[in-house]
Amino acid sequence: MHPIKVETEKGHEIVTRLILSQIEQGQIVPGQKLPSVVDLSISFGVGRSTIREALSALKAMGWVDVRHGGGTFVKKILPSDVQPGAGDPFLGAESVREILEVRKVLEVGTVALAADRRNKDDLNKLQTILTRMELAMINNDTYDGERADVEFHSAIAAASHNSLLIQLMDSLTQRLTETIGKTRELWFYEDKSSASRLLEEHKNIYEAIAHGDKSRAVELIEAHLTKVENVLNKRGGTSTTELERHGFYKK
Structure with a gap:
């Protein structure tokens, strides 16, 4: 028994x-x-x-x-x-999953180019956003944390210096804002991850870009976006x- x-x-x-x-x-x-x-x-x-x-x-x-x-x-x-x-926080998960799939395809490309083409201004902008994310975490400011998250990913696209990729990211900004808020909630609530851990992931992505480590940057952004996708797959239907x-x- x-x-x-x-x-x-x-x-x-x-x-x-x-x-x-x-x-x-x-x-x-x-x-x-x-x-x-x-x-x-x-x-x-x-x-x-x-x-x-x-x-x-x-x-x-x-x-x-x-x-x-x-x-x-x-x-x-x-x-x-x-x-x-x-x-139900997982209602409409299919829509979120589709956006995550688009983000993964798009951002793997932008982060690879950003690692090759980033300049000092790009890195300064990413650092400024990371500082805002850290302050939002310290102040438990969910709203500004979500905005900084969106801006970080948009800044990576800008650092690719590919006008078409930048336009594609801009066109996704609204959906990105909606899904980042939802996916952050899913991650914190379901995976029991902390804001400090999320911040650390963004810092690691920044470091890879700053050091021109394309393969590392791609690996980190894929892992970052796959994490919530795995939560959705794990929770789907239950x-x-x-x-x-x-x-x-x-x-």
Whole structure:
């Protein structure tokens, strides 16, 4: 007889479920601003990192918005008011996967050319963006972190000095902004990766470009983009069930 594995809820899962319950019961209403991380930490008797993980999960599921410098607000239109499953962070994964495939094909080419053609101005721009990413991480500024992420990849394209590749990247900017926000949430929430690890990956890509190491740059950008693609493949078709098991999502 095989032993039965009993899984217990983690702290952030409990907090997520309790906040979600308050929203569903009308104790916290659509559009309402949630207490600060410090106040929530005191209220639930847990650490601030636990609260941040819970808020990240709620944002990934579409229940809250995190506004730059303004705090966390309950969505004015709740996932449960739209349609069943709208709160699933993996809903529409096929669209994200297609964008990731396009990004991989495009960015492998741009990063290879950037490693060959980058100049001092290109490197300075990439360094400036990395500094912004680091500040966003320190300040827990999700909004600016996502913007800097998009700009970093666009700056790599610019460093290729190929006008057609730059135009193609520009045409993808809006979709890139949408998918980077979503894929960052998937990565943090599902892969349990940290912002510091994500920053380190971008720094390593920069170093490869700066040293003109084309093969290393290509290897790193492929690994960077494949990581979220693997999460999507791993989770495809089971996300709703998994979230229900943890009390994150209800039909």
